[in-house]
Amino acid sequence: MSGSSTEMRTHMCGEPRASEIGSTITVCGWVGRRREHGEHLAFVDLRDHTGLLQCVVDGSVDVRSEYVLSVTGTVSARPDGTVNDKLPTGEVELTDCTVEVLSVAEPPPFPLDERAEEVDETIRLRHRYLDLRRETMQDNLRKRARISSAIRSSMDGQGFVEVETPMLIASTPEGARDFVVPSRLHPGNFYALPQSPQLFKQLCMVGGLDRYYQIARCMRDEDLRADRQFEFSQLDLEMSFAGQQDVLDSVTTAVGAAVAAVGGEPIGDIPRITWREAMDRYGSDKPDIRFDMELVDLTEVFVDTGFNAFKAASIKGIVHRGGSESTSRNRLDDLTESAKRWGAKGLVWMRVEEADGGGVSLSSPIAKFLSEEELAAIADRLGAEAGDLCYLVADDWHRTCHVLGLLRLELGRPAVNEGGLRFLWVVDFPLFEDVDETSGRPVPAHHPFTMPHDEDVALLDGGPEELLAVRSQAYDLVLNGWELGSGSVRIHRAEVQSRIFDLLGIAPEEANAKFGFLLEAFRYGAPPHAGFAFGLDRLVALLLGADNIREVIAYPKTQSGGDPLTSAPGPIDRAHLEELGLRLLPQGT
RNA sequence: GGUCCCGUGGUGCAGUUUGGAGUGCACGCUGGCCUGUCAAGCCAGAGGUCGCGGGUUCAAAUCCCGUCGGGACCGCCA
Incomplete structure (x- = not known):
């Protein structure tokens, strides 16, 4: 019995099968449902973590939900027509039962079956020991x-x-x-x-x-x-x-x-993309690649535009395939509000319609501000087809990516248990996520022991532009759009480390006070190392x-x-x- | 620190928009009947601080203010 038998039981509730008909066994567990038919017959479902076993007992035995029982009886074939093929043990039942009540139980405060998914989580947590029985x-x-x-x-x-x-x-x-x-x-x-x-x-x-x-x-x-x-x-x-x-x-x-x-x-x-590519194509450093709806760069289309809102450093768009019919004007207004909350100045949407002379045309409140060539280029680059709905954002590169990335999730993200498991490595994170405007100090994206890319070390001596371009040897593991974890190659050379501390504005005394033991350890022979x-x-x-x-x-x-x-x-x-x-x-x- | 949603017998919900007796549904619980059920069935019954406090009103589950608890999200999480 694979170690499940004890001094008190010979079998687990989910174990008995037709091959054991005739043997006498003892099982222990909790009372699930009872079906009483007067004083001569009652069925008791005895439950442990392996499953359910139907015990046929005398109807005068007083057992209630969640009582803890030891039941000794004979494994018997169920009479014709009473086999339950929904249960692994459904061909048999325990008969001639001797029931010992090991513990009585008050009725549970919530149902201990799948209906508990609907119960207020506070109640489940207050009685977690009951929730765990499920x-x-x-x-x-x-x-x-x-x-x-x-x-x-x-x-x-x-x-x-x-x-x-x-x-x-x-x-x-x-x-x-x-x-x-x-x-x-x-x-x-x-x-x-x-x-x-x-x-x-x-x-x-x-x-x-x-x-x-x-x-x-x-x-x-x-x-x-x-x-x-x-x-x-x-x-x-x-x-x-x-x-x-x-x-x-x-x-x-x-x-x-x-x-x-x-x-x-x-x-x-596991596929691998760079941080830069992740931001460019998905607008996120933790892309959910269970679905496409990738960001398409349109910046070049508008280099000489007359539309002021599109005179921006970066313009990108996404296409919601077939989204035009299912998306009301109210919904579009809500999405625009969301885009503004996420930091965008606005959100441009365009319905794609069949054009009279073949091809497609774009219908949008702002279409009148754009030239025919610009509209045609948008439709072409986005691969727009009739019935699609296009969304465009214009801003600096970072914000454009960020807003469209969130919009992409809002429009297309599958439910948690759909779309399979899509792992992804995101590599070459920037070493610094920002440069503080007042102090001019870079803000580290990871911890200060992260090794810069070898070929980017020279950039450490540059201005804000160069600093933000420094790639680190840091990498994230992403699964279905959740950041699972991250790691990096560590700095093991003292001169690189002090250069980083210097850049971050951490004075030697301060570094010493905070990480002195680590820096001291590195003086005694540190192997190059990396982790996650x-x-x-x-x-x-x-x-x-x-x-x-x-x-x-x-x-x-x-x-x-x-x-x-x-x-x-x-x-x-x-x-x-x-x-x-x-x-x-x-x-x- | 902020935005939004929820709170009604043990559990899940309806009732709140438009104030009028704690009204209703399902499950559970208690008692009774029932010898083949497996979501057993039938009958009867018990069970309520409508989260809490204050206000408006002849009258508040319902309207207003505050507060507590829970959840989702933003900020935050090197």
């Missing part, structure tokens, strides 16, 4: 465990060493807001919980571990979302004497093992078709960071505070 949640957690296990096996097989890093670490002001823990032995001082084991894994490389990995818990005190919890799990890895391709290969192998563990199609080679981290919760959710990572986390928190089960967070008493050397400010300050 088949869907059992399935989610068991598949998650299989995925974790497959990832560990894959990493072990690739020669990675699993290392645990500390949870109580020094706070660093960069990046996400830390959760902090007051120190009793050092009043007035605090530990931080790790946002990621970033610095420790690099130290592991200096320490000669060669290949490190960990399924690490990370904590960030930032607002929660459907795909973000305070605490989350990452597959975190780092490799010595390795470059980008090595990391991509290792991660691909691990992710492939994860997909295979839940019966997905082999992922094959990706969110396990997000991967599991997407593999299981969940649109929300709470569905694949046993005990998640609500959007406001509370736990309805334990009522965390809560106050602590005065003595406790005093021991930690803390005093609360009055409320409302």
